[in-house]
Amino acid sequence: MRTPAGKECPYFYGDYFRGRKIEECRFLNSAIPPLPWKPSLCETCPVPEIRLANACSHMQLKPRLTRPFPFIRQQVEITAYCTKAERLVREPHIGCGECYDLPFTLPGEDNEANPTA
Secondary structure (H helix, E strand, O other), X not given: OEOOOOOEOOXXXXXXXXXXXXXXXXXXHOOOOOOOOOHHHHHOOXXXXXXXXXXXXXXXXXXXXXXXXXXXXXXXXXEEEEOOOOEEEOOOOOOOOOOOOOOOOOOOOOOOOOOOO
């Protein structure tokens, strides 16, 4: 569903049926303890981009609200953990590197099949 910031997010829920205006972030609500959500958090939230770039079912995201400086508003910070590799993921947009193997040869590089080329 589209967030107030205009991004597509699988965790945002909005109910606007017959004049209702119920909005919530189910990602922040699933944290223990649940984190308070406000629409301004969607502007800087990295979760929509991470889920668009990496759909690995083994990666678990954990939210945290941080304030980089006292005068800057809160932001959502993500910690990613891979259950298959059993380790923290440094770059959630890419993944841990063990869940999806790269091919041994890149497409178009058949040097072994044609040694004269």
